[in-house]
Amino acid sequence: MTVTTATSVAGSTATAVAGASPADVDGAARAARAAFATSVASTAAERATWLTAAADALDAASDELIPLADEESHLGTARLTGELARTTSQLRLFASAVLEGSYLEATVDHPDATTIPPRPDLRRMLRPLGPVAVFGASNFPFAFSVAGGDTASALAAGCPVIVKGHSAHPRLSRRTAEIVAAALAAAGAPEGVFGHVEGREAGVALVQHPEVRAVGFTGSLHGGRALFGLASSRPDPIPFYGELSAVNPVLITAAAIDARAVELAAGLAASFTLGVGQFCTNPGVVFVPAGSGFASRVAAAVGQPGAVPMLTDGIAAAFADGLAGLAAHDGVVVVAGDAVQQPGTGAAVVLSTTTDAVLADPQALLAECFGPATLVVEYDDVDDALAAIRTVGGSLTATVHAEPGEDLGDILAVLTEIAGRVLFAGWPTGVAVSWAQQHGGPWPSTTSIHTSVGVTAIRRFLRPVAYQDAPDAALPPELREDNPLRIPRRVDGVLTLPDAPAG
Template identity: 80%
Template sequence: MTDRIALATDLDTAAADARRAFAATVASTAADRAAWLRAVADELDAHRDELVAIADEESHLGQVRLNGEVARTTAQLRLFADAVLEGSYLEATIDHPNPAATPPLPDLRRILRPLGPVAVFSASNFPFAFSVAGGDTASALAAGCPVIVKGHSAHPRLSLRTAELVAGALAAAGAPDGIFSHVTGRETGVALVQHPEVRAVGFTGSLHGGRALFDLANGRPDPIPFYGELSAVNPVLITQAALDARADELATGLAGSFTLGVGQFCTNPGVVFVPAGSGFAERVAAAVGAAPAAVPMLTDGIADAFAGAVGSLAARDGVRVVGGSAEQHAGSGSAIVLATDAATVIADTDALYTECFGPSTLVVEYDSVDQALEAIAKVGGSLTGSVHAEPGEDVSAIVAVLSEVAGRVLFGGWPTGVAVSWSQQHGGPWPSTTTIHTSVGVTAIRRFLRPVAYQSAPESALPDELKESNPLGIPRRVDGRLVLPA
């Protein structure tokens, strides 16, 4: 199996293999794909200790965090297996003929079908859950799309070993040759997005890198979907009543959230709005403490970028450093708390809303909730928006603004920590993501499917999901009504 993975480092070979595999995956059954996904999950669980040890050496994230991430990764593989068998993700829809309709309605049957080979870019900050066997790979395989993974340079040994295990598990479960490949290198990644056999891309990473690949995907002679998760500051608004009731609790919660994983989470609460004169920033700084982080950041490049970003932010007029130091040392990941006011943010949004990927937060004091909402409306797209209020407070205006700028609105919680479920939405307006779709949860599968309608087709030409007898027993919409299996 190692030789097979080595062979896949040739992109053209991997792409040709994936195209051939698609002929089999597009015709595969739900039971087939569920078995493939569960086989991968079982293999990763069986090698958890080995994988965690490699990941800890390369990422410095600690065995507790990494064990939890393996569990999340295998759980989402099994969740997609369940979803494939349940069948509602296909949006199977049947309209029976109605010659009396205007215009006359023929027999129409619609279903979602896989796009073709998918490119997946591993993320640096989640070496399992958003990497080689992460959510993008799981959802693409569940859809019936072969996958070519571009491994991340932050954890090369882990990527290769995980790829070996995934490929071996798929082969043992009877998946077609070429359904999964692993490639490496920046230039290979660029070529992967442009390769004519690739029909969609899943990406988690920086705004700069993601935008460059997004433009390549759209600049192809045949543009393809690029599902990128890029950048977010994830605004939080705390009301006066909430501060009066539990200021210390909120400060401790915020400190724990923005320093979790040395701040290397896409859902970090990067800008937090609080009433003027509350002294909340000082409470947060006290909760964080002055000691540097106990573990280094993922890479020296990430640490240097973080130091530059917080240094630039601290140098802006009207911004002050409340806790920590703006002079970060490469690799240290020392936490920093900064503060300003809403008027300054409104006047300088482009600079003050820049994501600092690391353990920092900007506390913004507001004179009124309306002023805070004016500032939040300028934040651009974020993955999350949070409100901390007390029971009985009218937060409808706050929720309306947060819903405009974020894909997930939290009430009384902190955004770090993304559950994997049917209803999860992990995506938001630009620049948090490039599309309206989620990259976490069951509906992430929708990214790698396209609708096909069959008109007046004979029963023998229809996929089982659209046959009149519903042999698979999946939920379907028939003549406008949702019909659930008995």
């Protein structure tokens, strides 16, 4: 074990550990459990202060963090500047959400002797689970990493967090962890409410540690499936909220092709090459009418881009292998680009096939190929396309491009069954952070029904508790009769809104 950084601030130590041993993980988990005694009883105002302090500290360190992120990720200053802003905005959004209070689902049912059976006084709300392990992602070094959405939502819920930093950007992860831990300590958060460790073995130990009560993960299907198995096979199984794999199908109708083929081709080209294709929402398979020549239009829109460094050599190698498998398939034609990739880099490739080929071998043709590639699938009629889309399995997104007045009923019935977010225009690579966002879908895109982006991501780290016939003084403030925090509540079945939000 090597301690790589240590910074003492306001009585708290932020320590990043490279190759953390089981003893290191045990210490971090036990510290988090001790911190939970304080965080579980913290007020919304206190947690909002913690989150805002972390956001302010990260913004203040942007001149240091962005160059470091670019050096390790090759994602570029413009992209990383926006991603850091997204990350700090996300922290502040959760701060406002905990003050507003509706996320608690506070519910009050007064006694009613006339019901069968008679109803006692019942009051229910959501409570934090306990310490949460968060796995940083490779492709978003800020927004899905040390201070990303999983960390923000868990801290907002009142859960201590232990982050397992990603090996794709270790120095950025360590420095971000220092900044966040220092900010939390200065804002009065309990010691141990935030920890950071590194190494594959540390991640395995976190998932199995008895003090860890839930896991947030963004990464590969293979790695996530293995950790999901560990979380499920514990003596006390815990929730594993994994975002794993998606091909994000797109269906374009004949009317849309006739009306705006050039525009659609340009939009697709920009979307699947964005960030060297390293987005979990990358449109990996696009269904278009046969004979439309759409794949050639996409190829023309892509042009002849050069190879660009990918996040890691491992990701580049996996992309090259997946692309080679697709290109070698009997039913696939390479329309643009080179199916043979250069080590460590990715270059755009457009491939084409048919719905018959997909239906004959969906496992091979609809596997995620994480990088700048898209597979254009030609269909004879929409029913053929929908039959092929049904074989996709779960996906984060599904998109339909159609013209006004087209009947989309059958299309939407299929798309909403397989995806968590259905788009009617545009392309899926942008994921807004908001109350209404859903970033998650059926297996294998995620391991749960919850979102990992947006305010309702907080629901993953909360559990319901009901209080029966409790004295008012014994109740949490959120459930007391006079509603001192002025939060939205459902009282005797009726949603009640306060005059002003809490805070």
